[in-house]
Amino acid sequence: MKTLTYAATLAAIATLALACDDTNPDKAKNETAEATGAETTGADAKKAASDTPATQTNAAKKDAPGAATNAVKDDDRTRPEHMEQDPSATDTLVMMDLKGKAPEGLEVKGDLLHIYGWTDKYGTRVFAISRYETASKSGKTMMLLGRFTGLEGDGSWSDTRLFKEQVADCEFDITLEPHVGDWAVQDIDGDGIGEVTFAYSAGCRSDVSPVTHKVLIGAADAEKYALRGDTAVAADGKTYDMGGEFKVDGAFAKAPKGFKAHAEKVWKDTVREKM
Numbered sequence: 001m002k003t004l005t006y007a008a009t010l011a012a013i014a015t016l017a018l019a020c021d022d023t024n025p026d027k028a029k030n031e032t033a034e035a036t037g038a039e040t041t042g043a044d045a046k047k048a049a050s051d052t053p054a055t056q057t058n059a060a061k062k063d064a065p066g067a068a069t070n071a072v073k074d075d076d077r078t079r080p081e082h083m084e085q086d087p088s089a090t091d092t093l094v095m096m097d098l099k100g101k102a103p104e105g106l107e108v109k110g111d112l113l114h115i116y117g118w119t120d121k122y123g124t125r126v127f128a129i130s131r132y133e134t135a136s137k138s139g140k141t142m143m144l145l146g147r148f149t150g151l152e153g154d155g156s157w158s159d160t161r162l163f164k165e166q167v168a169d170c171e172f173d174i175t176l177e178p179h180v181g182d183w184a185v186q187d188i189d190g191d192g193i194g195e196v197t198f199a200y201s202a203g204c205r206s207d208v209s210p211v212t213h214k215v216l217i218g219a220a221d222a223e224k225y226a227l228r229g230d231t232a233v234a235a236d237g238k239t240y241d242m243g244g245e246f247k248v249d250g251a252f253a254k255a256p257k258g259f260k261a262h263a264e265k266v267w268k269d270t271v272r273e274k275m
Contacts, residue, residue, distance in 0.1 A: 074165055087123075089121055098117045106126060109145060113178055115127070118194050120192055127148050129147075129198065132145075134166070140174055142174050142176050144176050146178070148218055163216055165202050189256035189258055195259075196218050197266055199213065227263050227264065229246030232273065
């Protein structure tokens with residue numbers, strides 16, 4: 001696979017005098033019942049949760065050790081009305097070497113954990129994963145943010161979608177850990193467009209019970225596919241006999257060939273917790 005430097009990509013864009021007529025993307029409604037989104041904490045957070053929840057102490061819910069407070073949906077997308085041909089576009093997926101840093105002009109909130117850059121038929125794309133603490137009424141509240149963004153003709157960055165997960169008001173130990181690998185950015189279906197895949201484990205707990213685990217696949221055309229369940233934990237330190245099951249997102253029924261198999265392989269590679 002060829003590698004482009006970020007500087008070379010910008011230089012190519014600067015040489016073209018093509019005027020952009022971009023239409024501002026319409027933000028889709030946040031797929032959560034709470035309008036305040038990431039800032040929801042405490043009792044309100046429990047009402048707002050509409051996705052597989054992050055976990056809390058077993059004492060909070062005896063019949064479901066992995067259930068707890070999760071104020072944010074794992075996805076908040078913005079769908080462009082149209083996507084114009086970008087002068088930096090390439091016929092196939094070409095990775096860029098960002099050297100672990102955000103490119104010029106792209107602001108990342110919190111601590112940058114992982115970042116990927118590439119060009120494809122949509123132009124220059126970047127996916128960044130960061131983590132940060134937010135205001136909390138009691139305990140600690142932490143947010144994991146996966147930002148999928150594209151470079152516009154004027155040199156600015158425009159978000160295509162945001163993946164968000166929050167563990168709110170945790171009085172014990174927070175787990176909010178993303179998982180990536182050489183499978184993180186691929187053209188899974190061979191259409192010349194890069195798809196992002198990442199997994200994460202999220203929860204608040206005071207013991208060794210499983211926490212929420214998810215595998216997400218997203219592309220620049222704003223489609224999303226997910227496996228949701230919980231982590232696999234070895235009670236004796238050797239045999240992973242707790243958790244590890246997942247449910248398949250209904251969107252996979254119409255997913256391109258290879259997406260579901262890819263997601264299930266990533267699940268297998270990331271679901272086990274090392275306590």
